[in-house]
Amino acid sequence: MSQHRDPGASGHTGAVPALPDLPEATVARLPEYLRALHNLAETGNDTVSSEALATAAGVNSAKLRKDLSHLGSYGTRGVGYDVALLIDHIEYVLGLTQRRAVALVGVGNLGHALAGYAGFASRGFRIAALFDADESRVGEEINGLVVRHIDDLATIAAQEAIAIGVIATPAPAAQSVADRLVAVGVTSILNFAPCVLSVPVGVDVRKVDLAIELQILSFHEHRKASLTGIPASGPAAGLTALPGGLAATGTQEAVGT
Amino acid sequence: MSQHRDPGASGHTGAVPALPDLPEATVARLPEYLRALHNLAETGNDTVSSEALATAAGVNSAKLRKDLSHLGSYGTRGVGYDVALLIDHIEYVLGLTQRRAVALVGVGNLGHALAGYAGFASRGFRIAALFDADESRVGEEINGLVVRHIDDLATIAAQEAIAIGVIATPAPAAQSVADRLVAVGVTSILNFAPCVLSVPVGVDVRKVDLAIELQILSFHEHRKASLTGIPASGPAAGLTALPGGLAATGTQEAVGT
C-alpha cells in the first residue's frame, strides 16, 4: 500500500505535502532515473525491474532501490516498478509538474548556445527571458526571444515569474548578476562563470565549470600514465586489448553533489 | 620537478614520481583551489593562509588544509602557503604541465560554443580537432579550426595525440562516438549528451547534463515552496534579509563527484 502523496499537483493548500527531505545524493540521481524511465516508456515498457532501470541509469540496483524507497516508492515485489507511475511520482517530487521559467543572463558564446538548447524545453523548463549588459547585443533575437538589457531584469522577472537564473557571463560580472537575481527574488541559480558566488542563505547555487571537468580528467590521465610507467604487476596494464564485444562500464562519474 | 614525500601511497618502484592517490573529493576541488590561487597571484599576493584561500575557493579551511595535506603540501606554520609554489604543485599533480590535446565531437548548438570557449585554452587545454558526422558541417571553420568528418578521427587522433574527447552530439549518437574515441586510444571522455555511456574499464567518463542541473534546482525550489507554507510570494519572500553588506554564502553546491 503505498498511498503516500497525490501527484495531483492541484496545489491545494491545507496539509502541505510532506516532501520527504531526500539525501542530496539521491536528489542528484532522480533526474537520471527520470530520463531513463522516459526512454523505457517510449520503447513500450510499462514495468521495469530495479536491475533494468539501474543499468539504464548507470547505477547499481541496490542504490536505485534505496533511492526509490526514500520516496516511499511504488514497486511491486516480484514484478518491478510501474513506469508511468514512477515517472509521475519523480516529476512531482522534483517539482516538474509546473514548467518553471528560466532567465538566462549573458548571451555571449556559451549563453547563446544555452539559449538555443532544446533540452531545457523538453525537460520541464521554459527559457522566459534573455539578458545582457552589452548594448550591442540587446535587441538581438535568439530562438524567438529578444535579448533585453540587464537593467530590465526587475520588470521582466515580475512579468514572467522567473524561478531560476542561469549565469553565463564572464567571471567578473557574475557576482553582480547574482546580486541582481537575488534582489528580484530568484532563489536558484545555475552558474557557468568560473568563480565562487556569494549569496544569502536560502538561495541555492549550482556551478558548472567546463575547464574544471577537463582538469579532473587530466588528473586521471596523469595518474594512469604514471602507473603504466610501472610495468610488472599491473592488472590489465595499459588496457591494450580489451574484449572486443560490449565492455563493462568503467569509471563513470556524474556531475552532482 | 618537485621533490615531495608522498604520504600514504605505497611506493612501488622507488624512483617513479609516485602520485599520491588522492580522494576523489579532493581531486574535484583542486582545480577550484588552482583558480583561486591564480586570482591571488594576479593581485600580487605571494602567500595566503588556509582561511583566505578557503574563502576564495568557497570551502571551509579545515577541508582545504586536509586536501592540501594529501599532496604532502608546502605550507609554513604561522604564515601560510606560498602562492606560486602551490600553483606549481597543484598543476603538476593535475597533470597540467603538459597542454593536453582535446578532440571535440559534435559541432551543433552546444559544440559550436564549446569550440569557441576561451576557458579551455586559458586553463591548460588545446582544442586540437573538431568533428561532426554531418557532411554539411564538415569543412566549416570555427575559431581557426576546420571541422573534419568523424571518419577521419583515427588519422587525426594519431597526428595530434588526443588525450581527451568531448562529446557534444545528440544522445543517440553518443555511444557510437564514445566507442570510436576509445578505439583510437582516448581514455578520458567528457560527455554532454544526456545518456549513459558504456566504456571499458580504465576509461574515465565525466558527464555534464545541463537539464539535470536545472532539475536538481527545481527540487529545491519545490521544497522551499512547500516549507514556506504556501504559495507565494513574489520577490524575496521568506528570504531573510541579511546583514547589510556581504551576505553569507548560502548553499553552494559544485559539480563534481
Added chain:
DNA sequence: CCGTGTGAAGCGTTTCACAGCA
C-alpha cells in the same frame, strides 16, 4: 520463486580540536 524494501555493516568524506612548528 522473484524482486522489492530495509536493517545493518562498511567506507569515504567532513568536521573537530589540538599538537607541533616557524
Added chain:
DNA sequence: TGCTGTGAAACGCTTCACACGG
C-alpha cells in the same frame, strides 16, 4: 603567537544480505 598538519570523532552514502509480500 599564529597557522599548519593531523589523529579521531561524526556524518552521510553505499553496499550487503535477507526478510517479506505479490
